[in-house]
Amino acid sequence: MSLYSFGLEPLSCHAWNKDRTQIAISPNSNVVHIYQKQGKEWTKIHELTEHSGRITGIDWAPESNRIVTCASDRNAYVWTLKDGVWKPTLVLVRINRAATCVKWSPLENKFALGSGAKLISVCYFEKENDWWLSKHIKKPINSTVLSLDWHPNNILLAAGSADLHCRIFSTYIKDIEDKPGPTPWGSKMPFGEVLLEYKECGGWVHSVCFSPSGDALAWVSHNSAISVANATQGKEVTQLTTEHLPLLSMLYVSETEIVAAGHDCCPYQFSYKGPGCLEFVKKVDIPKQSSKGNMSAMQHFRNLDKKATIEEEETGLGSLHQNSITQLCILEGPKAKVEKFSSVGLDGAMVVWDFKVFHSKLDLQLS
């Protein structure tokens, strides 16, 4: 596990390049900084400054090496690297409210953009006119779209929104792709078709995630609960209410294990083995060892004088992050067997979590 602090500003979002040597982050402003890893340090190599509003989403396509950014200025740009400089291309998303999240599809031929205009803009590149076009999914979304995730088949898109619903849409665009085959979620998939609409989420749906095979969809909502819908079991939904503060971001680290993090400042691991079997596994954080060293008599009296107490007070949290974690991202390993993941938070820090370490630690304890 390693922590790197990118300053004092909260990190709204982050994205990695293909070989994980560069990271694109936005420190709660309208600029994207790209840092290059050099040894143990990160040095800034690029600044992308086209947006006029706060950047709300960044996604870096690994194969085609394009970055898409979206901001509260109702715009999205696709950046391509030309001669060592990132050049932006405006995407006509046609929204009249802020964009909230953006994600490249698995094949990177289109991306989805969620917005406060109660719609999702699915954008694809049209070669004849050399520009990005967008198609809107409006019905039946009733409020801001807070999170998006793509199904491995490049067609299905899950969306969590502030109208307390979690939905799966089809984004089949016949100009650029072939008709998709049937999936456990459904077989008729014209553009905008709703294949799942769950309305008892209990709170704003902050993050959605498909399992590596795409047969299950998990989401975390603001009522401190995590839920999983299983397509192979009749789209049955299992919800687990937790005793922690609401979770904001989640990842599937294997077909059955989920890691989620949020306002409690540390990631938690959950396990889903079937309908009705969603349970909390453990906290993925090594607690700080509190150093209660021997205090000299002088320090005792000094503390008594200044703070009216003789105890050493811990003013920091016991977790690595000192403020809410806003986004988790897979770092190493295929989706079905994640070995490392990264988290950024409101404390301006980026932490790399080593999943292998926790597996081995568990083994040591058992043996």
Next chain:
Amino acid sequence: MSKNTVSDRFRKVDVDEYDENKFVDEEDGGENQLGPDEAEVDSLIRSGNLMGALQAVLKNPPINTKNQNVKEQTEGLVLKVLSSFKTSDLEKAVQSLDKTGVDLLMKYIYRGFERPSDNSSAILLQWHEKALSAGGVGSIVRVLTARKTV
């Protein structure tokens, strides 16, 4: 200063009513929810079976009903049950509840905080402490985010 003589009645128009995309909360039929059975709960309190009374009063919560009387009646009944417990029995009582029971108890506790009477706040605070250790901050978050509450 000159007085504005043009009518300002337009300022009192509720523009949201004319919005065709206005979000309408789905109302489930809640007319049949009458709250817990008062007679049953009273008899359980009288007979000294306080654990049973707690279980009984947490049944049939009037979550969906628009009838405010039912809600107030239920809250009064719940308060009665909670006050009749001895302090030492609180913890055992909370342990006997399942997750949804603890969440529901938390909802009633916060409802009780809204209208404090003579001694209710002290009793509710004791219950709040025990419910918090059982349900964690998550149960309080669920009280705040619940759209349909008791």
